[in-house]
Amino acid sequence: MRRLFTAGLLLTGMGLAACSEETDETAPNYHRDVAPLVQQKCGGCHVEGGIGPMPLQTYADVFKNRDAIRAAVESRTMPPWMPSNECNQYHGDSSLKDEQIQLLSRWVSEGGREGKASESPGVKAPPAGGLSRVDVRVSMKEPYTPKTGDDYRCFIMDWSVDQTAFITGFQAEPGVASIVHHVIAYLVPPAAVSIYQQLDNNEAGPGYTCFGGSGAGQAAFLGAWAPGTVGSDFPEGTGIKVAPGSKVVLQVHYSTTGHGEHSHGLTAAAEIPADTSALAFKVDSTVTKQAVVMAFLNPAWFQKKMNIPAGQTDVVHRYSSDVTKSVGFATGGLFKNNMPLTFHMVTPHMHKLGTRIRLDMTRADTSNQCLMEVPRWNFNHQNNYKLLQAQVINPGDTLNLECHWDNSAPGAVDSNWGETTSDEMCMSFLYITQ
Ligand code: HEC
Numbered sequence: 345m346r347r348l349f350t351a352g353l354l355l356t357g358m359g360l361a362a363c364s365e366e367t368d369e370t371a372p373n374y375h376r377d378v379a380p381l382v383q384q385k386c387g388g389c390h391v392e393g394g395i396g397p398m399p400l401q402t403y404a405d406v407f408k409n410r411d412a413i414r415a416a417v418e419s420r421t422m423p424p425w426m427p428s429n430e431c432n433q434y435h436g437d438s439s440l441k442d443e444q445i446q447l448l449s450r451w452v453s454e455g456g457r458e459g460k461a462s463e464s465p466g467v468k469a470p471p472a473g474g475l476s477r478v479d480v481r482v483s484m485k486e487p488y489t490p491k492t493g494d495d496y497r498c499f500i501m502d503w504s505v506d507q508t509a510f511i512t513g514f515q516a517e518p519g520v521a522s523i524v525h526h527v528i529a530y531l532v533p534p535a536a537v538s539i540y541q542q543l544d545n546n547e548a549g550p551g552y553t554c555f556g557g558s559g560a561g562q563a564a565f566l567g568a569w570a571p572g573t574v575g576s577d578f579p580e581g582t583g584i585k586v587a588p589g590s591k592v593v594l595q596v597h598y599s600t601t602g603h604g605e606h607s608h609g610l611t612a613a614a615e616i617p618a619d620t621s622a623l624a625f626k627v628d629s630t631v632t633k634q635a636v637v638m639a640f641l642n643p644a645w646f647q648k649k650m651n652i653p654a655g656q657t658d659v660v661h662r663y664s665s666d667v668t669k670s671v672g673f674a675t676g677g678l679f680k681n682n683m684p685l686t687f688h689m690v691t692p693h694m695h696k697l698g699t700r701i702r703l704d705m706t707r708a709d710t711s712n713q714c715l716m717e718v719p720r721w722n723f724n725h726q727n728n729y730k731l732l733q734a735q736v737i738n739p740g741d742t743l744n745l746e747c748h749w750d751n752s753a754p755g756a757v758d759s760n761w762g763e764t765t766s767d768e769m770c771m772s773f774l775y776i777t778q
Pocket of ligand 1: 382385386387388389390395396397409412413416417422423424570573724
């Protein structure tokens with residue numbers, strides 16, 4: 345379907361090149377050219393009650409917003425696809441192709457013709473992806489009504505499978521889409537459950553306050569959801585082992601103030617709805633290769649060694665290491681040291697001062713290979729990225745992480761590694777097999 349559509353676009357372009365005088369048949373119109381693109385690339389968020397500030401569902405919606413749309417697509421701020429495609433390629437790339445941007449720009453500059461509804465190719469493509477199968481669903485135990493503004497809350501959820509199993513796919517199911525800004529799920533092994541239970545006990549109401557992560561250590565990253573994300577199966581034949589008695593911690597960023605000038609956000613506390621978010625998993629009893637989610641960061645940073653002084657516009661911290669030397673320790677002996685590792689998924693993570701993050705490898709022959717780069721970091725659009733082609737790192741290669749921050753805003757204070765809103769992080773979760 346997608347290929348057909350692209351071919352259609354190319355034909356439109358060729359028609360143009362062939363005749364200097366544009367006819368109404370070749371000039372882009374809404375029903376035939378623009379609607380299929382906008383429905384597929386924008387419709388998931390720009391729908392009544394969705395996270396986008398205005399619906400883009402009808403000709404009137406799109407026509408009314410045409411100048412803002414052109415600006416947003418030409419600057420590539422919309423759709424919000426964060427990674428640089430020059431660094432690597434990923435499954436589920438939602439960015440627009442150059443010719444799609446040109447089509448939208450041209451449609452706007454030529455007056456935004458409507459065309460005829462009968463010309464519509466009828467493409468109402470829902471976002472591609474999703475789990476191939478849902479085996480286990482875990483949910484918040486009780487509804488939670490967030491505080492006004494930004495509220496970062498973690499909820500402990502029971503893992504219901506009573507024998508050792510493998511998670512082979514992940515999908516988040518946010519409850520009230522208009523207030524759930526993003527969620528991150530972590531897996532807590534049985535031995536660490538009491539630490540998390542304590543955090544929960546210390547606070548009234550469902551869950552506990554947590555800002556940039558699960559609130560404590562020893563939890564493995566499972567997956568993230570931001571508006572527009574669809575869940576997906578993990579790479580074929582791989583999965584994350586879960587022991588019975590484990591817990592899932594769901595970190596939810598609620599935002600009840602809306603975004604942008606067209607905000608439909610809710611402000612009065614009385615209007616805020618209660619949310620019950622859930623997670624769906626594909627689960628298998630065996631896999632060909634066990635996967636592990638490893639956190640890559642400089643361990644020294646935990647000791648407040650990641651100083652980000654106030655007043656500076658570009659603070660940089662870097663860390664490099666041959667991960668094949670320490671993977672045995674990092675995975676509790678599951679993987680062997682000094683053996684090649686395969687990277688499948690990358691999840692960069694910083695907080696609000698972050699501006700740029702890059703993860704790459706230096707090969708033994710000194711060549712550099714980029715794994716993931718987010719050139720304009722946006723805390724509100726965090727995600728995990730599945731590499732189109734898994735990458736192998738060999739003993740002798742180094743993995744390099746580089747983070748940039750801007751801490752120059754008026755009233756800025758020195759920042760450093762930590763869990764709260766004024767703290768920062770620089771790390772990447774890696775979904776690996778051996
Ligand atoms: C993943 C969800 C998502 C998708 C997909 C998406 N948007 Fe947005 N859009 C948002 C959000 C959220 C905002 C509010 C600003 C922000 O948070 O970045 C926004 C803001 C905008 C704005 C700015 C509105 C203003 O304040 O003037 C425009 C224009 C826009 N989007 C157009 C588009 C178009 C066109 C597409 C498709 C090509 C698209 N968006 C796809 C979520 C999305």
